[in-house]
Amino acid sequence: MIPFYLLLIFLILWHYKDKVLPAIQNFISGTTTRFKYPFWAYLLLPVFGLFLELVGGIPIALVNLIKQLIK
Incomplete structure (x- = not known):
């Protein structure tokens, strides 16, 4: 079932790519969240x-x- 869910997530992200890409770019550019979590x-x-x-x-x-x- 996990591959099926991953496919559905990919299709949803592909459908909303015009909204998702700016969010990913903000994340990559160094925008931080209010909470800091360790990498682990x-x-x-x-x-x-x-x-x-x-x-x-x-x-x-x-x-x-x-x-x-x-x-």
Whole structure:
């Protein structure tokens, strides 16, 4: 499902490229935000995304495990 979501994000960004490009240019040119986060915090975002993707499968796995134990 992650490649599908990435494709959808790419299509949305492509559709709104006239609005997205100035925002990216501001980001690259050194505009700062009000909050400063360490670099490692940004590296954790994909890890948390993968974790959230996997957490959705836990209820299904538990139901299948219970069904196997009942048989």
